[in-house]
Amino acid sequence: xxxxxxxxxxxxxxxxxxxxxxxxxxxxxxxxxxxxxxxxxxxxxxxxxxxxxxxxxxxxxxxxxxxxxxxxxxxxxxxxxxxxxxxxxxxxxxxxxxxxxxxxxxxxxxxxxxxxxxxxxxxxxxxxxxxxxxxxxxxxxxxxxxxxxxxxxxxxxxxxxxxxxxxxxxxxxxxxxxxxxxxxxxxxxxxxxxxxxxxxxxxxxxxxxxxxxxxxxxxxxxxxxxxxxxxxxxxxxxxxxxxxxxxxxxxxxxxxxxxxxxxxxxxxxxxxxxxxxxxxxxxxxxxxxxxxxxxxxxxxxxxxxxxxxxxxxxxxxxxxxxxxxxxxxxxxxxxxxxxxxxxxxxxxxxxxxxxxxxxxxxxxxxxxxxxxxxxxxxxxxxxxxxxxxxxxxxxxxxxxxxxxxxxxxxxxxxxxxxxxxxxxxxxxxxxxxxxxxxxxxxxx
Numbered sequence: 001x002x003x004x005x006x007x008x009x010x011x012x013x014x015x016x017x018x019x020x021x022x023x024x025x026x027x028x029x030x031x032x033x034x035x036x037x038x039x040x041x042x043x044x045x046x047x048x049x050x051x052x053x054x055x056x057x058x059x060x061x062x063x064x065x066x067x068x069x070x071x072x073x074x075x076x077x078x079x080x081x082x083x084x085x086x087x088x089x090x091x092x093x094x095x096x097x098x099x100x101x102x103x104x105x106x107x108x109x110x111x112x113x114x115x116x117x118x119x120x121x122x123x124x125x126x127x128x129x130x131x132x133x134x135x136x137x138x139x140x141x142x143x144x145x146x147x148x149x150x151x152x153x154x155x156x157x158x159x160x161x162x163x164x165x166x167x168x169x170x171x172x173x174x175x176x177x178x179x180x181x182x183x184x185x186x187x188x189x190x191x192x193x194x195x196x197x198x199x200x201x202x203x204x205x206x207x208x209x210x211x212x213x214x215x216x217x218x219x220x221x222x223x224x225x226x227x228x229x230x231x232x233x234x235x236x237x238x239x240x241x242x243x244x245x246x247x248x249x250x251x252x253x254x255x256x257x258x259x260x261x262x263x264x265x266x267x268x269x270x271x272x273x274x275x276x277x278x279x280x281x282x283x284x285x286x287x288x289x290x291x292x293x294x295x296x297x298x299x300x301x302x303x304x305x306x307x308x309x310x311x312x313x314x315x316x317x318x319x320x321x322x323x324x325x326x327x328x329x330x331x332x333x334x335x336x337x338x339x340x341x342x343x344x345x346x347x348x349x350x351x352x353x354x355x356x357x358x359x360x361x362x363x364x365x366x367x368x369x370x371x372x373x374x375x376x377x378x379x380x381x382x383x384x385x386x387x388x389x390x391x392x393x394x395x396x397x398x399x400x401x402x403x404x405x406x407x408x409x410x411x412x413x414x415x416x417x418x419x420x421x422x423x424x425x426x427x428x429x430x431x432x433x434x435x436x437x438x439x440x441x442x443x444x
Contacts, residue, residue, distance in 0.1 A: 002243035008165035015170035021258035022319030029263040034270040038281030041211025052224040059425040062252040063396040068239025074330035075233030098327035103353040109317040110149030127297030143359040158347035200275030206279040231388035386438040389410025397427030
């Protein structure tokens with residue numbers, strides 16, 4: 001494994017924070033978080049989720065950032081440089097995760113583009129007529145159309161990674177992340193002023209801990225872990241572009257705060273609206289593409305609110321997709337490929353793997369009884385990511401401990417009050433918690 005003579009770096013700390021937050025902020029925050037919150041009791045679930053982000057999420061994120069900055073290499077190269085042996089396998093798991101996740105993530109990203117434009121071309125009328133479910137079913141059953149939108153989404157992702165760390169990822173995330181927050185606040189202002197919105201706010205903001213069960217804790221733990229883009233090498237790769245003056249503990253906390261804030265604000269968009277119109281808040285994955293278009297259709301100016309919401313989803317999907325492609329591309333760049341070559345070739349191969357993901361929604365192909373889309377999701381989210389998170393935590397907690405202490409304190413230049421607490425979380429708490437997700441949440 002060779003290191004670039006002049007490795008690219010973030011132009012500023014805020015650029016790194018926004019890019020890392022963009023990696024973490026994805027469809028899981030705006031698409032998945034609201035409906036699982038609705039299914040698991042509302043406000044009490046949110047508090048459990050936040051606590052787990054603070055304890056588990058930030059600890060694993062800091063571990064990944066430290067590994068990447070110390071090695072100044074991609075996920076595989078970092079473990080090869082710092083430890084050797086079998087440890088690079090952990091990095092390979094991250095690269096495979098990034099490859100497979102982006103294959104189906106690109107498909108969903110394409111859906112957001114389709115729904116943004118369709119908000120202006122008939123979606124509202126169909127939603128009012130109760131046909132939103134039929135619209136979605138007809139769309140995903142048209143493989144040519146789904147693949148076309150997937151291609152548009154992937155081309156955008158490839159372009160940003162092609163441009164590089166500073167002129168691509170950092171530059172665009174500095175624009176996209178503020179835009180995301182602006183859209184969120186506009187949608188919140190509309191949602192909380194709807195007649196009947198108070199019921200949704202009460203559900204979302206007034207905790208009832210009697211609704212918390214072991215299952216809901218496991219769900220919160222899984223959401224906290226996966227929503228932060230942990231276990232897939234994203235934060236190792238992004239950490240490798242960080243200068244030695246940046247304080248990593250505060251950076252990890254800031255990224256976790258932004259990620260959690262986006263999820264929380266998404267709830268302020270969804271719950272007042274669905275309660276105002278008497279919709280089931282725990283409607284499941286269909287909440288976004290089936291239920292919400294009908295909700296927007298009932299609002300004055302519905303097409304504008306619908307378009308803004310799907311633009312929000314697109315931005316969230318894009319910032320995560322960029323980091324996934326960067327994880328894969330960085331390996332080949334460190335092996336001597338040019339950045340344009342790595343971005344284009346890897347982006348095209350990921351797109352190619354995404355084609356059966358897109359077509360499987362209309363019937364075929366199947367993998368062990370699952371459609372190809374679900375199989376790729378299962379392999380990455382339920383197998384590779386948890387195992388990656390466990391091994392990253394164990395690596396820092398038991399095998400790279402002294403160097404990890406030095407890296408997160410900038411060789412002792414910056415104090416870190418919770419240093420030993422962090423080490424023990426990596427040693428025991430995080431691995432045990434993530435294995436709990438692995439064994440109880442898989443539904444084998």
